[in-house]
Amino acid sequence: MPELPEVEYYKALFEEHALYRRIDHVEVLEPTILKGTDEKKLNDLLSGKRFEKVERLGKYLCIHIQQGRCLEIHFGMTGEFLYNAVQPFPKSVRAVLFMEEGNPLVFSDRRKLGHLAVASGINEIRRKHRLGPDALEISKTQFINGLAQCSAKIKSLLMNQSFIAGIGNVYSDEILFQAKVHPASVSSVIPGKKSERLYEMIPEVLQVAFECVRQTGDFVQGRHTFPESYLLAHRKENASCPTSCGGKVERIKSGGRSTYFCPACQKLYS
DNA sequence: ACGGATGTTATTAA
């Protein structure tokens, strides 16, 4: 489930548990999660070195390795780091970074949709995956102009990592709900004031989500404790809209994903 | 039993 808030939380956990520690060696249990590298190359890169820094861009982490290159991490749908795992590891474990001291850093990914790769830095990751500006860094002008130029549906645009990096299916629904914009609205038709409102809701929703994730801790199940005023706390068909507008939550398909919204609150611009 | 699941990418079609 990792979108920007979850990946930001992974970053914080990494800083707390793994940063500056020295790697002994790497064992890869499932080679298919490696992209463009292999177990031997990873050992050449990592063994005997320390983690120096970790950066996040959208849903990616970039871990800088002492005197060398970077480890690129994407968590897919079910990826996570485990910091207290001991052998025998759960079968969802795909790679293990054994440290010179203490517990290993364990990459678990049940559905194997995440990956590890080697990169020179955050800019290479940006280029390779054609990522736009991070959702917490995009400028107002860039966002507003992007909407004005785009005839795609707003929900698709918010999830388009090339336009803005870090927002996925769940938080795009919430941002649209908080801004009271229908997910099928045509981006270029949304009035200026509403575009501004959308822009403001992005950091608002992502920061609230980060706080929830941080407090809940366990998020692989996808059950955070979101505020009652959030659609996310009522994210199922026919639930009552939390605004007491009397509307019932609807589900449609948009961008190939289940999209929840309140037809009474969220205005359609098309 | 079978539909659905929070991500990304490729392909195809309009």
Next chain:
DNA sequence: ATTAATAACATCCG
């Protein structure tokens, strides 16, 4: 050139 829909990746849950 854009945009939308679909499948594929692989596995588990309700």
